[in-house]
Amino acid sequence: SSMMSENANTFLEDALKFLKNKITSSSSTKHHQHEAQQDHQEQTREKTKELDALLAKSMAELSFQERQQHQEVLHGVASEVQEDEEEIEMWLQELEHRLQERIANSSHHHHSSKTSAYEHALQTDPAYVQNRKLRLMFLRGNQYNPDSAANQLIRFFATKEGLFGRDKLCKDITLEDMDEDDKHAILSGVLQILGQDRAGRQIMLEFTSLRSECPTLQSELRARYYFFLHVLMKYPSAQIKGIVLVVYGVDKFQDQSGGKGFVENTQMALSLPIQFAGVHLCVSDVKQYVFCAGALKLAPRQWRARFKVHFGSHLECQYLLSTYGIPIENLPLIQNTNEARMDYHWQWYRECFVKECRGHSRSSSISSNNFDSIGDDEHQHHHPDLPKFLWNLPYIPRTNDVLFHRRKCNNGGNQRLRALTRHLLQAYNKGNKHVKRELVDYMIADIANAGGRFLKQDEGKMMSDHDLNATMGVAWKLVQEPEIREKISQMFRNHRRPNVQQLQELQQQQELQQQQELPDILSSTTSQNLSERTEVSVASNDTPMEQLPPSPPATP
Numbered sequence: 328s329s330m331m332s333e334n335a336n337t338f339l340e341d342a343l344k345f346l347k348n349k350i351t352s353s354s355s356t357k358h359h360q361h362e363a364q365q366d367h368q369e370q371t372r373e374k375t376k377e378l379d380a381l382l383a384k385s386m387a388e389l390s391f392q393e394r395q396q397h398q399e400v401l402h403g404v405a406s407e408v409q410e411d412e413e414e415i416e417m418w419l420q421e422l423e424h425r426l427q428e429r430i431a432n433s434s435h436h437h438h439s440s441k442t443s444a445y446e447h448a449l450q451t452d453p454a455y456v457q458n459r460k461l462r463l464m465f466l467r468g469n470q471y472n473p474d475s476a477a478n479q480l481i482r483f484f485a486t487k488e489g490l491f492g493r494d495k496l497c498k499d500i501t502l503e504d505m506d507e508d509d510k511h512a513i514l515s516g517v518l519q520i521l522g523q524d525r526a527g528r529q530i531m532l533e534f535t536s537l538r539s540e541c542p543t544l545q546s547e548l549r550a551r552y553y554f555f556l557h558v559l560m561k562y563p564s565a566q567i568k569g570i571v572l573v574v575y576g577v578d579k580f581q582d583q584s585g586g587k588g589f590v591e592n593t594q595m596a597l598s599l600p601i602q603f604a605g606v607h608l609c610v611s612d613v614k615q616y617v618f619c620a621g622a623l624k625l626a627p628r629q630w631r632a633r634f635k636v637h638f639g640s641h642l643e644c645q646y647l648l649s650t651y652g653i654p655i656e657n658l659p660l661i662q663n664t665n666e667a668r669m670d671y672h673w674q675w676y677r678e679c680f681v682k683e684c685r686g687h688s689r690s691s692s693i694s695s696n697n698f699d700s701i702g703d704d705e706h707q708h709h710h711p712d713l714p715k716f717l718w719n720l721p722y723i724p725r726t727n728d729v730l731f732h733r734r735k736c737n738n739g740g741n742q743r744l745r746a747l748t749r750h751l752l753q754a755y756n757k758g759n760k761h762v763k764r765e766l767v768d769y770m771i772a773d774i775a776n777a778g779g780r781f782l783k784q785d786e787g788k789m790m791s792d793h794d795l796n797a798t799m800g801v802a803w804k805l806v807q808e809p810e811i812r813e814k815i816s817q818m819f820r821n822h823r824r825p826n827v828q829q830l831q832e833l834q835q836q837q838e839l840q841q842q843q844e845l846p847d848i849l850s851s852t853t854s855q856n857l858s859e860r861t862e863v864s865v866a867s868n869d870t871p872m873e874q875l876p877p878s879p880p881a882t883p
Contacts, residue, residue, distance in 0.1 A: 389632060397632035400569065401605045403526030403652045408567050418466050418473055419459065425477035444484040444496060452497035456484075464559060467566040468600025482598040490549050490595075499560070500553055501683045508542040512550035514714070515540035519659055519672045520558060521573075522727055522778025525652030528604050529558055529565040532573045532659065534667060535582035544588045548595050555599050557679070562776050569604030573648065575658075577611045577641050578665070603630055605651065609637045609644040641665045656726055657778075670723050677717045678805075722803040727779035731806060731814060740779040747773060748818045755819050767815050771808075781806040 389397070399405035426445075433442045449456045462480070469475040488496055495504060502510065517537040521530040531554070541547035558565050576582055608615075623631055637647045645655050659668040724730055729740035747770050755766050774781070785804040806814075 394632065401633050401635065401651070403524060403528065403604070410567070414471075415463065415466075418471055419462055421473040422462055422466060422476050422480075423457075425473050426480065429477060429481060442481050444488040444493070445481045447488075447493060448484050448496040455497040464566050465600040468559075468602050470602070476600075479598060479600060483600070486595055486598040487552075490545070490552055500556065502553075502680055503683060505549065505553070506546075508546040509549045509553075512541040512546040513553065514673065514676060516659070516667065516669050516672045517541060517547070518551060518554045520554070520675060520778070521657045521659070522654075522725070523776065524571055524654065526568070526604075527564065527776075528568045528571050529562050530571045530573065530653060530657065531555075531558065532575060534580050535574060535576040536580040537667075538582060538584050538588070544591060547588065548591060551592065551595060552599070555596070555601055559600065564776055566600070566602070569602040571605045571653065572603060572607070573653065573658075574606065574608045575644075576615055577609050577639075577644050580667070581610070581612060581615060603633055605633050605635065606630065607635050607637060607648060607651065607653070609648070611638065611640060611644070654726070670720070671725065673717055673720055674722060677713065677720060680713055680717075722780075722782055722805065724782060724803060725778065725780070727774070727777045729774055729779055729781045730803070731781070731783040733784070740774055740777070743777065743779070744770065744774060744815075744818070748815070748822060752819060752822050763816075764812075767812050770815055771811060781811050783810075 396405065430442055430446060445456070455461070462476070465476040465480050465483070466473070469479060484496060487500075491500060491504060498504075502513075505513070515537050517534055517540060519532045519534075521532050524530055538547065541550065555570075558570060623634055635651070637644045639647070641660075645658065648658075649655050659671055660666065661668055724738060726739040727743070728738060729744050730736040730738050751766050751770070755763055758766065771781075782803040783806050785802040
């Protein structure tokens, strides 16, 4: 028993020592973790101060009026630019004059390499190079400065030649001009179109971590060119109001390339007529400071005033974006997990592919009302050049989509369309056929510019349980243009004549009004009869005896 008690005491002492060491090591680990977290927060604060100082220095170089203007544009409260046709014609003539000066100077000084691409395109297809809408796009992108627009237009053709070759200088680039690496870069989702912000400006998102999905730097540059030109040509409002770019590098979306290709991407962007209304850099790690600082130092002076760096977690960065009018629900992120969503982006790619397979080029989308939300050839979904995983991809409704369903839909696009119908009802009723068609075109364009599509229920399509959950329990498909026009016209007719529910409500109101008026009528009628009787009795009492008629003879 003594030996057993000694062993027990020894065991207890060893156990106590073990627990004491464990507690000490655990507290030490927590202490080190706390110190590391404090160091990280301190570094983040220091880097944030450096970025703020760099932004403050850039803002100090501007005048008070310029600073005020850039801040209003960044927050989406600037007054909308009103274009004057006479001024536009004057600027276009001045742009042509500046271009001719550039060509004359380059030939005189024997430096034709600067303008060789532009001159070759001008000789090959003058109508394309001198296209009014193309030149107006460059004027708008340079805030109607003809000198800056001329320099950028020359750089544009030089960049286009370097990316796609001289034989494609005088055509709009489509998916048919892309090779497999380029299409893979587009499908990777490194750049995505998110619709509009609260001020009606187009939003583009870049997942910096997905840059590694691009096979080559050349394919990434060609994909960026396609995206930016697609937005500028498809949405003319983006040329006037500008584009809001969100560079998302939070947590696992951090850029792993170490800044590779950043200079080339910046130079390519400077050759395009892009007017950035705001650039929001969302990062969560101090290492991303190198990326932010490089972006600020390489950006032009007028761009720096519209840069905004957001440090924090997913929730913090998304909240900060919402304060600048960027709808968080439009971000392609799965709620709670913050995983990247690709279904909307792949749908956009499929719609672009279907349009271009049907022969709609980018130039036709400028001169006519061809929107991604109109027309959908089902047989094109199984095109051999389209990736097979996109063949049966379901259409998932977005916030700005118009949903045609047997039941009333309160989706954001439906509410927007109903508001437009009420706003344009008087002009539609007074207008002729031509005016009515223009109003319908305007409504379709407004929905498309907001990133919306026209969808209806696909009753003949079977969906899996997962797809049905993602598509509000209904299989959807795109609506053809004639059907869209008919449905919008029907909406105007419904506003013009009351429906059954409105008739029932009107009938109930009339019955209620009659019930309320009936006691008044009865009381007035009763009082009138009493007054008449009173007048008769008074009159009979006042009549003299000699004027009274003789009494009738007594009956036997």
